[in-house]
Amino acid sequence: MASYGYQPNPAPQPQSSYSAQNNLNFYQSSYPQQPVSGHSTPFQAAYGAGTQSNAYGASGTANYGFGAFPAQAGASGQMGTGQSGLRTGWLAAFGTEGYEGEPPLLEELGVNFGHIQMKTLTVLNPVARIDQNIMDDADLAGPFLFCALFGTFLLLSGKLWFGYVCGLAALGAFSLNFIFSMMSPPLSQDEMNAAQSQHYGGSSHLSSTLTLGRSSSVLGYCLLPLVFASLLGVLLPLDSLIGYIVVSLAIAWCTYSSSAMFCVVGRMTNMRGLVAYPLALFYVGFGIMAIFSSRGTGRIDAMKAVT
Amino acid sequence: MPQFGGFMNDPTAQMGLQMGQSAMKVGQEYVEQNFNRYINVSALKHYFNVSNRYVLSKTLLVLFPWRHRPWSRSQTNTASPSHNGSTTTQFLPPREDVNSPDMYIPLMAFITYVLLTTLIAGLNGKFEPQLLGMTLSNASVVIILELLVLWLGRYFLNISSESQIYDLVAYSGYKFVGVIVTIAVAAIVNRGKGTGGWVGWTVFAYTFMANAFFLLRSLKYVLLPPDNSPSNPSMQTIARGQRSRRTQFLFVYSYVVQFAFMWWLTALNFTSGVPVVAGGKGIKGRWGR
Numbered sequence A: 001m002a003s004y005g006y007q008p009n010p011a012p013q014p015q016s017s018y019s020a021q022n023n024l025n026f027y028q029s030s031y032p033q034q035p036v037s038g039h040s041t042p043f044q045a046a047y048g049a050g051t052q053s054n055a056y057g058a059s060g061t062a063n064y065g066f067g068a069f070p071a072q073a074g075a076s077g078q079m080g081t082g083q084s085g086l087r088t089g090w091l092a093a094f095g096t097e098g099y100e101g102e103p104p105l106l107e108e109l110g111v112n113f114g115h116i117q118m119k120t121l122t123v124l125n126p127v128a129r130i131d132q133n134i135m136d137d138a139d140l141a142g143p144f145l146f147c148a149l150f151g152t153f154l155l156l157s158g159k160l161w162f163g164y165v166c167g168l169a170a171l172g173a174f175s176l177n178f179i180f181s182m183m184s185p186p187l188s189q190d191e192m193n194a195a196q197s198q199h200y201g202g203s204s205h206l207s208s209t210l211t212l213g214r215s216s217s218v219l220g221y222c223l224l225p226l227v228f229a230s231l232l233g234v235l236l237p238l239d240s241l242i243g244y245i246v247v248s249l250a251i252a253w254c255t256y257s258s259s260a261m262f263c264v265v266g267r268m269t270n271m272r273g274l275v276a277y278p279l280a281l282f283y284v285g286f287g288i289m290a291i292f293s294s295r296g297t298g299r300i301d302a303m304k305a306v307t
Numbered sequence B: 001m002p003q004f005g006g007f008m009n010d011p012t013a014q015m016g017l018q019m020g021q022s023a024m025k026v027g028q029e030y031v032e033q034n035f036n037r038y039i040n041v042s043a044l045k046h047y048f049n050v051s052n053r054y055v056l057s058k059t060l061l062v063l064f065p066w067r068h069r070p071w072s073r074s075q076t077n078t079a080s081p082s083h084n085g086s087t088t089t090q091f092l093p094p095r096e097d098v099n100s101p102d103m104y105i106p107l108m109a110f111i112t113y114v115l116l117t118t119l120i121a122g123l124n125g126k127f128e129p130q131l132l133g134m135t136l137s138n139a140s141v142v143i144i145l146e147l148l149v150l151w152l153g154r155y156f157l158n159i160s161s162e163s164q165i166y167d168l169v170a171y172s173g174y175k176f177v178g179v180i181v182t183i184a185v186a187a188i189v190n191r192g193k194g195t196g197g198w199v200g201w202t203v204f205a206y207t208f209m210a211n212a213f214f215l216l217r218s219l220k221y222v223l224l225p226p227d228n229s230p231s232n233p234s235m236q237t238i239a240r241g242q243r244s245r246r247t248q249f250l251f252v253y254s255y256v257v258q259f260a261f262m263w264w265l266t267a268l269n270f271t272s273g274v275p276v277v278a279g280g281k282g283i284k285g286r287w288g289r
Helices: A013-022 A042-048 A105-109 A113-124 A141-156 A162-183 A189-197 A212-221 A224-235 A241-266 A269-291 A299-306 B011-038 B041-047 B052-063 B104-123 B129-157 B162-172 B175-190 B197-223 B240-266 B282-287
Strands: B075-079 B087-091
Touching: A113 A141, A113 A212, A113 A224, A113 A241, A141 A162, A141 A212, A141 A224, A141 A269, A162 A212, A162 A241, A162 A269, A162 B041, A162 B104, A162 B129, A212 A241, A224 A241, A224 A269, A241 A269, A269 B052, A269 B104, A269 B129, B041 B162, B052 B104, B052 B175, B052 B197, B104 B129, B104 B175, B129 B162, B129 B240, B162 B197, B175 B197, B175 B240, B197 B240
Parallel strands: none
Antiparallel strands: B075 B087
């Protein structure tokens, strides 16, 4: 479980003078400055370091969002100057500005397109060398996107199987995470000490660096070749010889890249075949869904031929 | 002036946050402890400590056990945890001992069985996604029934040590290997029409006998351990009556029970609509649509 890493913030000088004026802070906070850890989200980094960032400068922003404070003096009559709070005016109402110094939405949500692209290219390149820290920010935005794409392409070829895709993905992620955390060798003691001190997010109980989030992330990213295969399935029925070959190649590609990632992240490099087999089974499940369908078995064509 | 998120600057809010964090940590430890009471995670890790060579040789062993010579598990002497100078003997993990049971092969064989039946159904043009779930539930019922038999056997036979139960659970999964071979061979020969016909029955008979022999040889050491093995930690000699009872259980289990379950798993008929177990009704039959 990741710690939230919310660092206590000191009050900068302008803030304390303002609050001393308006008696808004209940207490003067006196926590020392602490560096923001690298594992906090950009949102927290921005707010943790917000007191130091130039975006704040001399002007703060009013805290309306949480309703924790009574209406401030800045709310009445000083708005529109940009000094505190949201800008007023109908032009600003239709704009996309928010509070000053607020990070962009995608950064707040933790969706980092650069990372997604890097991980996707790592999957697509079978001969890429995989860095051990590639999965440190295990995001699920990419995997969700790929699962949604897979379901959409199945929809375009005549099957409404989003639920089954979702169920298979969830069940597979849970069981594969269980299997790999059982199979990975236990951490040595100093590795565990290092992990604990950094709020690594690994599960100390199962003593592995594989968490459910990381496993799901790897599995989702490596689904990409099957997404391509299902895209092909929109155009031609996959229940033919060429369809079998394409899907088998896609499954092999998925298994190859995901076993490489799992071996690196779980430190199981000498058991790659044993790691690859459950992954192959997982992707075969998706492959079966992609191949066998109303369009794939030619049932739709048969129905059309009858009428 | 207070900034956005400025309420977090208060010591009170900070204290609340710290309390929340520690509450979550305590909660998680509580959950993990109670989870650990039901499933001994560290004991399970022993069963997944496998290597490539072990998996290959064990799979061959399940299918061809006739000529394997020593069936006893190897033991090692390690220092006792209570540090009183004595040594306790423990079984070697599967990585180093081909006679040791593991849970990797049974689990993989189980999932492969589900996917293989679904694949063959799909090749016959009768795939539905519910089929994955149905086959999974079907095989899970077999496993649960077998666990029930083992659980009852544990009470009747006074099997005390916990690792023995895990061993029995692991051994019960090896029949899926034989089941997979039967289904695969029959599908290739019958062109996917099911496991009937004399080829299917011949292969089934062979894998059943191999599985029974394998279980007899292996479980002899689990159920009737020699006096100084780790599975007999209290060093009690098993009484004569109990010994014969255990032997009877072993025979009944290896032959009758396994035959029933393996037949249930392999008697698939792919031509009549949905691949149904012989005597079942399939999707449409059950819901009448």
